[in-house]
Amino acid sequence: MQITxxxxxxxxxxxxxxxxxxxxxxxxxxxxxxxxxAGATRIYINLAEATFLCSAGIRVILQYHRQLKAQGKSxxxxxxxxxxxxxxxxxxxxxxxxxxx
Amino acid sequence: xxxxxxxxxxxxxxxxxxERWESFVGAAGVPVKVAFAADHALTExxxxxxxxxxxxxxxxxxxxxxxxxxLTILDDGVPYNPLxxxxxxxxxxxxxxxxxxxxxxxxRRLMDSVHYERRDGxxxxxxxxxxTP
Numbered sequence: 180m181q182i183t184x185x186x187x188x189x190x191x192x193x194x195x196x197x198x199x200x201x202x203x204x205x206x207x208x209x210x211x212x213x214x215x216x217a218g219a220t221r222i223y224i225n226l227a228e229a230t231f232l233c234s235a236g237i238r239v240i241l242q243y244h245r246q247l248k249a250q251g252k253s254x255x256x257x258x259x260x261x262x263x264x265x266x267x268x269x270x271x272x273x274x275x276x277x278x279x280x
Numbered sequence: 281x282x283x284x285x286x287x288x289x290x291x292x293x294x295x296x297x298x299e300r301w302e303s304f305v306g307a308a309g310v311p312v313k314v315a316f317a318a319d320h321a322l323t324e325x326x327x328x329x330x331x332x333x334x335x336x337x338x339x340x341x342x343x344x345x346x347x348x349x350x351l352t353i354l355d356d357g358v359p360y361n362p363l364x365x366x367x368x369x370x371x372x373x374x375x376x377x378x379x380x381x382x383x384x385x386x387x388r389r390l391m392d393s394v395h396y397e398r399r400d401g402x403x404x405x406x407x408x409x410x411x412t413p
Contacts, residue, residue: 266386269386270370
């Protein structure tokens with residue numbers, strides 16, 4: 180997996196490309212934690228170029244989605260590919276964590 | 281077409297299985313959607329075994345013929361039936377829903393059948409997915 184970060188003030192945008200497996204989920208968590216420590220108020224995860232998303236990756240997204248929401252901040256999925264959308268739909272979390280356009 | 285291999289249950293086992301799966305899919309002509317589903321199911325199970333199963337080694341078999349894919353994963357860890365995990369209650373509000381159990385839930389939903397058996401001191405998980413050739 181490759182992570183590309185774009186930063187505007189306290190808004191963080193992560194583009195994740197490739198395979199989000201166990202090690203990649205850990206890498207994402209490290210990035211998100213660093214963003215939170217740096218004072219991020221909005222974090223967007225773009226999965227349009229992701230080819231695989233395992234449950235460990237979904238857990239990271241859910242955990243920090245909840246944590247930030249409880250603090251009046253946000254972490255949302257900004258875009259998905261059709262394949263990744265299917266995985267999110269099966270977990271039942273899709274409507275909660277994908278940004279509404 | 282069939283492929284069987286044995287590997288140690290080390291932290292990179294899921295990655296090794298995924299690479300073997302990618303080669304098999306290309307050679308066996310498994311449809312993209314079936315390959316995608318099976319890739320997830322395999323990764324979830326192997327990662328679970330590595331994280332919790334205490335296994336030393338795994339034996340994985342991929343078999344594909346006439347629109348039927350059959351995956352078998354044998355491990356020598358402690359008895360572990362992933363299907364014992366309760367199905368997550370998807371009707372609960374997000375804040376109340378447990379985050380665990382998602383991997384097994386995905387395995388069940390992505391494959392047509394998932395079957396567990398403890399046999400000869402080993403855990404045996406079999407997963408099947410069919411398509412119209």
